[in-house]
Amino acid sequence: MTRKAAALISGGLDSLLAAKAMQQQGIHVEGINFFTGFCVEGHTHAIRKKDKAKPKRNNALWVAEQLGIKLHIIDIVEEYKDVVINPKHGYGANLNPCLDCKIFMVSKAHQWILQKGFDFLVTGEVIGQRPMSQRKETMPIVANESGAEDLIVRPLCAKNLPPTRPELEGWIEREKMFDFSGRSRKPQMALAAEYGFDDYAQPAGGCCFLTDENYSVKLQDLWTNRGAKKYDIDDIMLLKVGRHVRPSQAFKLIIAREEGETRFLSGYRKQFQSIKTVSHAGPLALVEGATLNPEQIRQACAIVARFSKGKQADQVELSFSPANGEPQSLQVKPMPAHEIPQSWYLV
Amino acid sequence: MKTLQVDARRLLCPMPVIRLQDSIEPLPVGTEVKIVCTDPGVINDIPAWCRINGHSILKINQQDDEFHITVRKDNDD
Numbered sequence: 001m002t003r004k005a006a007a008l009i010s011g012g013l014d015s016l017l018a019a020k021a022m023q024q025q026g027i028h029v030e031g032i033n034f035f036t037g038f039c040v041e042g043h044t045h046a047i048r049k050k051d052k053a054k055p056k057r058n059n060a061l062w063v064a065e066q067l068g069i070k071l072h073i074i075d076i077v078e079e080y081k082d083v084v085i086n087p088k089h090g091y092g093a094n095l096n097p098c099l100d101c102k103i104f105m106v107s108k109a110h111q112w113i114l115q116k117g118f119d120f121l122v123t124g125e126v127i128g129q130r131p132m133s134q135r136k137e138t139m140p141i142v143a144n145e146s147g148a149e150d151l152i153v154r155p156l157c158a159k160n161l162p163p164t165r166p167e168l169e170g171w172i173e174r175e176k177m178f179d180f181s182g183r184s185r186k187p188q189m190a191l192a193a194e195y196g197f198d199d200y201a202q203p204a205g206g207c208c209f210l211t212d213e214n215y216s217v218k219l220q221d222l223w224t225n226r227g228a229k230k231y232d233i234d235d236i237m238l239l240k241v242g243r244h245v246r247p248s249q250a251f252k253l254i255i256a257r258e259e260g261e262t263r264f265l266s267g268y269r270k271q272f273q274s275i276k277t278v279s280h281a282g283p284l285a286l287v288e289g290a291t292l293n294p295e296q297i298r299q300a301c302a303i304v305a306r307f308s309k310g311k312q313a314d315q316v317e318l319s320f321s322p323a324n325g326e327p328q329s330l331q332v333k334p335m336p337a338h339e340i341p342q343s344w345y346l347v
Numbered sequence: 348m349k350t351l352q353v354d355a356r357r358l359l360c361p362m363p364v365i366r367l368q369d370s371i372e373p374l375p376v377g378t379e380v381k382i383v384c385t386d387p388g389v390i391n392d393i394p395a396w397c398r399i400n401g402h403s404i405l406k407i408n409q410q411d412d413e414f415h416i417t418v419r420k421d422n423d424d
């Protein structure tokens with residue numbers, strides 16, 4: 001009887017190798033990829049022109065294709081909010097709740113295998129590779145709190161861990177797995193070469209934007225100024241785009257840095273107040289926050305004008321549009337760079 | 348057979364793929380689905396998803412900033 005395993009596929013090299021190692025042992029493998037909204041995958045590449053040259057492929061799909069396996073992409077955006085907002089085990093260096101995230105994903109994958117009649121789970125984790133979630137002490141926590149217990153096989157470091165049920169039952173052989181540990185990538189690269197994989201993705205840091213310091217600063221700013229730890233999918237997408245400038249608690253500006261971002265932000269003009277330069281070439285900006293009063297509109301326009309081709313001009317004409325409303329035209333003097341305090345920039 | 352229309356405009360990858368995946372799942376083999384997207388990433392991702400899952404791309408059209416992709420469900424396992 002062919003045993004079936006679901007592999008958590010992030011799109012990186014480790015999950016590719018782990019799944020392949022199981023296929024080598026005759027296991028039928030299918031992939032699961034979770035979409036949290038914070039995944040680094042594609043998004044910014046698709047938005048920013050400067051990244052156009054980079055391949056826009058989805059790495060998880062690419063991995064599945066290399067392996068010749070099915071990939072189930074699961075949207076967990078809603079349920080994942082609780083993980084980001086209230087992580088029981090806390091955050092890592094930034095707003096990354098890695099341990100809670102792992103527990104959540106493994107538990108979702110565990111429910112999935114029970115539902116679909118699969119036998120066990122596979123992950124590409126390596127002990128000691130990431131400071132928070134991939135330590136030897138945290139592995140039993142994940143096993144326990146996710147409910148997956150001894151059904152999680154980590155082929156890349158299995159020899160350093162207690163035997164799992166698939167090994168004890170004889171579904172897979174421990175001897176054919178590996179003993180990788182620590183941060184060195186050399187053993188993985190050697191194994192990739194042995195399996196004949198090249199051109200794989202090598203994400204630096206983590207698998208999502210929450211490990212990014214700049215991103216976390218912007219997310220924290222959003223929570224602080226809203227007075228509540230809350231977000232929706234548009235919020236977290238917009239945190240990936242543009243220059244964010246906050247002149248007051250009431251609002252911030254999201255100013256496109258180039259054409260691709262302008263195009264992307266214009267898709268949000270019905271939901272947000274927006275500002276566009278008219279007399280000079282310039283960026284589109286969205287206003288996130290309260291409905292602006294006339295004084296705030298002038299201030300916001302002066303800031304946006306600063307980032308237009310008319311930044312040296314005496315007057316710049318701009319158009320301010322309420323969300324889904326009639327635009328109004330304004331003439332303002334661009335705010336000089338030195339009048340925009342550094343603290344307004346959320347970078 | 349009627350073609351199912353899926354609107355994935357303004358969604359960024361992999362959301363259009365998820366929309367396509369979830370709308371195709373309950374349909375009978377042979378059904379065609381037309382998905383409209385604005386993220387250029389779909390040009391790679393949707394064909395890749397179809398290859399993995401054994402479905403066919405019937406047509407890809409670009410109209411201004413929109414991509415119209417017609418897919419046929421060929422596989423039910």
Ligand code: SF4
Binds near residue numbers: 099207208
């Ligand atoms: S980097 Fe992001 S996706 Fe990866 S474990 Fe941490 S929180 Fe989860």
